[in-house]
Amino acid sequence: MGASAIASAETGSHGASADFGHALAQRERRFAAALLAPAFLALLATTTFPLIFLVWTSTFRMNLAMPFMNGFVGFENYRVLLTDERFWSSLLISLVYTGATVALQVAIGLALALLVMDMKRGQGWFRLVAILPVVLSPAVVGMIWRTFMLAPDFGIVDFLAINAGLGSQNWLGDPTLAMVSVIAIHTWQWTPFAFMVLLASLASLPEDIYEAARLDRATAWQRFRRITLPLLRPAIVMVVIMRTMVALTAFAAIFTVTAGGPGTATEILNLYAYRKSFTELSIGYGAALAVALLFVTIIISGVLFVLRRAK
Amino acid sequence: MTAKRLRTAIVLAISAVFLLAWAFPIIWSVLNSFKTDSDVLAYPPKLIFSPTLDAYRDVLFGSGSILPNLISSMIISVGTTVVTMLMAVPAAYALARLRFRGKKFAGFYVLTTQMLPPVGIIIPYFLVLRNIGWIDTYQGIILIYLSFSLPFAIWLLVSYFEDIPFEMEEAAFLDGASRLRTLWRIIIPQVRGGIAVTVVFVFLNAWNEFLFAVVLSGNTVRPVTVAMFNFVSVEQTLWAKLAAVSVLAMLPVVVLGVVAQKHIVKGLTVGAVKGGGRR
Numbered sequence: 001m002g003a004s005a006i007a008s009a010e011t012g013s014h015g016a017s018a019d020f021g022h023a024l025a026q027r028e029r030r031f032a033a034a035l036l037a038p039a040f041l042a043l044l045a046t047t048t049f050p051l052i053f054l055v056w057t058s059t060f061r062m063n064l065a066m067p068f069m070n071g072f073v074g075f076e077n078y079r080v081l082l083t084d085e086r087f088w089s090s091l092l093i094s095l096v097y098t099g100a101t102v103a104l105q106v107a108i109g110l111a112l113a114l115l116v117m118d119m120k121r122g123q124g125w126f127r128l129v130a131i132l133p134v135v136l137s138p139a140v141v142g143m144i145w146r147t148f149m150l151a152p153d154f155g156i157v158d159f160l161a162i163n164a165g166l167g168s169q170n171w172l173g174d175p176t177l178a179m180v181s182v183i184a185i186h187t188w189q190w191t192p193f194a195f196m197v198l199l200a201s202l203a204s205l206p207e208d209i210y211e212a213a214r215l216d217r218a219t220a221w222q223r224f225r226r227i228t229l230p231l232l233r234p235a236i237v238m239v240v241i242m243r244t245m246v247a248l249t250a251f252a253a254i255f256t257v258t259a260g261g262p263g264t265a266t267e268i269l270n271l272y273a274y275r276k277s278f279t280e281l282s283i284g285y286g287a288a289l290a291v292a293l294l295f296v297t298i299i300i301s302g303v304l305f306v307l308r309r310a311k
Numbered sequence: 312m313t314a315k316r317l318r319t320a321i322v323l324a325i326s327a328v329f330l331l332a333w334a335f336p337i338i339w340s341v342l343n344s345f346k347t348d349s350d351v352l353a354y355p356p357k358l359i360f361s362p363t364l365d366a367y368r369d370v371l372f373g374s375g376s377i378l379p380n381l382i383s384s385m386i387i388s389v390g391t392t393v394v395t396m397l398m399a400v401p402a403a404y405a406l407a408r409l410r411f412r413g414k415k416f417a418g419f420y421v422l423t424t425q426m427l428p429p430v431g432i433i434i435p436y437f438l439v440l441r442n443i444g445w446i447d448t449y450q451g452i453i454l455i456y457l458s459f460s461l462p463f464a465i466w467l468l469v470s471y472f473e474d475i476p477f478e479m480e481e482a483a484f485l486d487g488a489s490r491l492r493t494l495w496r497i498i499i500p501q502v503r504g505g506i507a508v509t510v511v512f513v514f515l516n517a518w519n520e521f522l523f524a525v526v527l528s529g530n531t532v533r534p535v536t537v538a539m540f541n542f543v544s545v546e547q548t549l550w551a552k553l554a555a556v557s558v559l560a561m562l563p564v565v566v567l568g569v570v571a572q573k574h575i576v577k578g579l580t581v582g583a584v585k586g587g588g589r590r
Contacts, residue, residue, distance in 0.1 A: 031405075031409065036406070039401070039461055040417070043461055046454065046455060047432065050434075053435035054432065054434055112329060115322060115325060122326065132568070133333055134575070134579065135567065136337075139536040140539070143539055144336050144340050144557055148554065156335070156339060192333060196575065197579070249429060252521035270430045277434055286434060298426070
């Protein structure tokens with residue numbers, strides 16, 4: 001039964017009586033409710049209920065190691081959070097990690113898509129190879145990089161660094177290098193995503209505009225700046241939004257590589273909330289950190305959506 | 312002419328560098344999985360070596376075999392996929408084709424559920440599942456995996472349901488077929504391809520999940536992404552075995568990814584037009 005038939009029945013243009021149309025519409029509603037019920041009950045139970053429970057938990061002192069101290073504390077966790085230096089530093093690390101990985105993914109992905117687009121042969125190779133990183137588990141990716149790529153001496157990156165005259169580096173032990181490493185790993189895994197999406201939208205751009213531009217003797221840079229970039233904007237914004245959401249909640253690829261270390265050098269807010277809850281067993285405060293992360297996510301996505309609407 | 316040649320050469324060189332950069336870590340893990348530990352640790356790194364299956368033999372059939380973990384991963388992923396599809400197909404059909412009040416809100420609700428940070432909802436999951444004794448069980452993990460697989464599957468399927476012409480349903484309905492029968496006999500066969508793609512992606516996401524698994528698994532149910540840690544400890548790393556386990560963990564998703572190659576972009580960007588997306 002199609003919606004169009006219902007629509008015509010409802011407006012009466014079908015010639016059927018209003019009663020008949022009404023009965024049909026009601027039956028359709030009931031059918032829809034029955035089809036939706038299982039999925040929506042499952043979503044309520046696995047997303048909405050946990051969210052409410054999370055906010056509720058964040059108003060408690062709840063420590064699994066010291067249950068005798070547990071109790072309702074109101075906004076106490078949030079008061080502590082505002083003066084918690086580790087919270088602010090993890091928030092900053094989250095923002096640096098997200099900003100750097102998203103910018104790199106879009107820049108490299110776009111450059112490669114432009115490079116590959118005009119290739120007559122070899123595009124297939126790119127499409128095939130680009131799929132490999134994105135289907136892998138970030139946990140496995142992190143593990144491979146931590147060991148076979150970044151280990152001192154025989155790790156390939158270190159081997160290349162030694163041969164380039166940079167000397168052997170402590171890629172995951174030095175605070176700055178560790179941050180560079182986790183950013184590089186995330187960028188390695190997800191640039192193919194930006195590349196594939198942007199290549200697909202490049203391929204769908206109208207040919208004749210470029211033809212006209214060429215007749216007008218526009219330079220390559222002008223064509224890129226004045227035609228390609230504006231036409232590609234929706235796709236770029238979409239990639240930025242999607243990748244930002246994922247980078248903000250990245251977990252496995254940092255957890256497996258540095259576990260937030262050395263010290264707290266790569267501890268993004270997400271990881272701090274996890275460590276607080278499940279390593280230090282301070283679940284109430286961990287919940288408050290998670291709520292803070294949710295707020296940050298909502299604010300950033302709000303900003304991105306406004307940017308998307310603009311122009 | 313020479314300028315053009317030079318350009319081609321540069322493009323080729325850059326392409327080669329990037330192709331290598333993406334493929335190399337994976338190829339290198341595969342090579343290492345066929346080495347002995349001393350070959351893995353050799354300096355300079357060995358590209359040519361005498362291959363051995365020892366690492367695979369040890370991780371599959373030795374003590375501390377990861378075979379049970381691979382089976383765990385398989386049960387979790389297949390279970391998640393089956394339950395997700397049973398719920399998502401009817402829901403997606405309703406959202407794509409039926410008329411009812413609150414339809415827009417329902418679609419929006421599905422999207423917003425994807426915005427929740429996993430690290431936030433794992434805390435209540437842990438507390439509740441611990442109370443009902445579902446930590447370290449398949450039903451516990453599969454239930455929680457619905458939180459990300461359902462919204463994803465519903466939105467991907469909606470995009471396929473929207474592509475079928477209305478006339479088919481109308482014809483069937485006028486013939487007197489019931490709604491359920493129409494859905495099952497006429498509509499479902501039309502979106503077979505979309506269902507197959509959705510199955511691939513739901514399986515892939517379930518197989519790759521890590522955060523929920525690390526908190527909710529235990530000695531009975533431990534997927535391979537978590538069990539991998541057995542091979543890396545503070546005292547020592549079991550290099551060749553770790554490589555073998557990584558390859559075994561990568562194998563199913565790489566095969567599925569290559570099979571679903573044409574649909575990858577659509578699967579990765581689903582829901583993006585309107586909202587989030589997650590991994």
